[in-house]
Amino acid sequence: MLYLKKYFTEGLIQFTILLSLIGVRVDVDTYLSSQLPPLREIILGPSSAYTQTQFHNLRNTLDGYGIHPKSVDLDHFFTTRRLLNQVRQLDRLSVPSTELNTWLVHRDSETVVSASSQSSPSITLDNGAGLENVNNPDATPAMRGGSGAPESTYNLNTADSSLGAVAPEGNQEQGNRDGNDDLTKEDIDLIDILWRQDIDLGAGREVFNYSNRQKESEEQKPSPQEKKDGNEEQESWRNGVNLQGAQPVDGETGESIPEQFPAPAVTTEIAVSNEEVPSTSQGLPLPTQVPSAEPQLDLEQQWQDIMAIMEIQAMEVNSTSSDTDSSSVSASSGTTEANTAGNFGLMTHSTPINQDVSLHQASLPSCSQDFPQIFNSQLDSVTIPPRTTMLRLSSNNNTNINSTFGTTNLTGMFFPPHINSSSNNITSTPILPDLFSTLLEESMLDEISLLDLAMEEGFSQAQASQLEDELDSDSGLSLDSSHSPASPSSSETSCSSAASSSSTSATFSEEGAVGYSTDSEVATVETEEGAVGGYQPGYSKLCRMSYQDPSQFHSLPQLDSISHNHTYNLPLSSAFPEHPELPIPAGKKAVRDKQSSKLQPPQDLMDKHSSRDERRARAMKIPFSNEKIINLPVEEFNELLAKHHLSEAQLTLIRDIRRRGKNKMAAQNCRKRKLDTIINLEQGVQDLRRDKARLLKEKMEFIRSIRQMKQKMQSLYQEVFTQLRDEEGRPYPPSEYSLQYSADGSVLIMPRGVTTAEQNRKPEKKQKDKKK
DNA sequence: GCGGCTTGTCATAAC
């Protein structure tokens, strides 16, 4: 049950993100209240611990004490909207939505047609098959019996016409046996769940409680009439959806609801709109990933892969920026040729965002040439191999989705998020490497000429030297701006990679942050709290991932460099003479701990993993846990103290524990905040450097343009001067005369050496108006 | 042994 619940919730979160990315308003608050630290931190980003918060005030707004006010779990409550906005700004995240978009909702008429048997070139069926293969490559009817519910959510290509969306392919076989309408009750139930999730994203989490619903269904089962009623009920709400119009919109979420075409056409294609109806089911599909061989290759992993690819692509794209721009523009304008976009799989994936993509004609260009195999293995099964059919994008019926995913966003999708994230100027940022290289070249090539120009054509010495300095500084700047090892971008990238890879570990901490624990987790924390008692910047300061047991990461090569194992919470012989232990080297110590743990009684084992205060509390026989002592609100804390008759020493210890515990968390928060500040400052520096580079480039362009104008002016001057004749018809020798421009626009020919004062004194002496 | 890093703790100011 927890298993299902967890994956339902994860899927829902991911689905929510996808919906957000495509512009559908989703109230995440409801869903983010679940305890999913890794996902949450990946999705939501920085912990609230980075911001100063009046926890006392916020506490009153929290529902219960399940989350300690200082826990980073509080993120759900006061950072959701801000982070949701950030998520929406992450164009890169729209890539997975492509996957979503390709999940065709298609409905056959009453007849059940096997996807594989379809001769129609419709991508729909293939997609459906692909989806099934992807999500459950080993899917068999037998297996389906075990996890049929989640699987069924993936099979979008079957023929449950009433739903128009969800019916497992596997169930097609069953349907062949039992008839199309003979989906198992579980299937219908699940479909019901899926549908309700989709149309009512504000639903409580109990909606996803499969067993409960199963119970309900079982209660309904006995009576065929009731069953029939249930079907009618489903039918009714389906109809209700249909009645909402061509594009029904969920009133609560604003999400569009898939169109239901009443006509029993063969392979009726449903225009996939932004609503991404299918996504409805997509919230659930995630559970089906569970039985897959590598469930850890989830969305985050794919995103990280994509990010890594895009970083490479960004470089390549920069070399052919014009092509990129054109293709991206064309893609966004809805006149794209898929083949053109095929070079950029990500962009191609973004195109289905257009709601009028006809999936019947849609094809997803192969990503194989651009995507590593790791991603292909995920994507290819979802996307269809290159087809000759092209992605048809209708531009006449686009909703605001198109405005949301305009050219800019599409452009932004090609570049690493860390580049895009820091600047409002999305389009300018991606060309940074190119810009710098250009600047370098231009700097080198033009430096001399610019200085010459400055000297010759009016630039002061100071200006010239300044320009020279700027050019020099720019050169150095370009070299380190994007490769700074300390830059947040690289850090984030590697960190994200580590985080996503870390997701392969099945033992995620359920806590929000290392060192933070809720009361409900006291038991586990007390036993599991070990080496990492607090904030581990190595893999949590940037990733904001939290793990209880760092040993889980020792197998991860990405984290090899982060092998700190500060066992502060392990027994401290120095602090406790009563437990004298010789210091043991960490490596051997771990081994020894492992070995000794088999022999030691539980009490000793607990001591091993307890903090000093915990052991003190045990020694003093404090009747409640340290977590309670630390985390309880003061009222409850005082009540707790009053309830037990405690000695003065015990009370003192308890208050010390509380003070130290709170201070420990405060210190962790403080350090996090510091780090975040540093990271933000680094980001700001990079932004400023980028701005400086841009301004320098503009300046150089201006200088060049001024130089060109001056050259043009010089040529005109020569042309005019050579045409001038004196009273006798002889040309003026350039060595003796020059043209002077007066303020009123007139042009005077003056003997060289004549000062301006003289010119002012006798302007009429040799004045000749030249009307050009 | 030394230096760097991380974490816990204390003291103190501020709210």
Next chain:
DNA sequence: TCGTTATGACAAGCC
């Protein structure tokens, strides 16, 4: 006044 938080400083432990 009390409780809590923030933060600098220090120490301990690990690598």
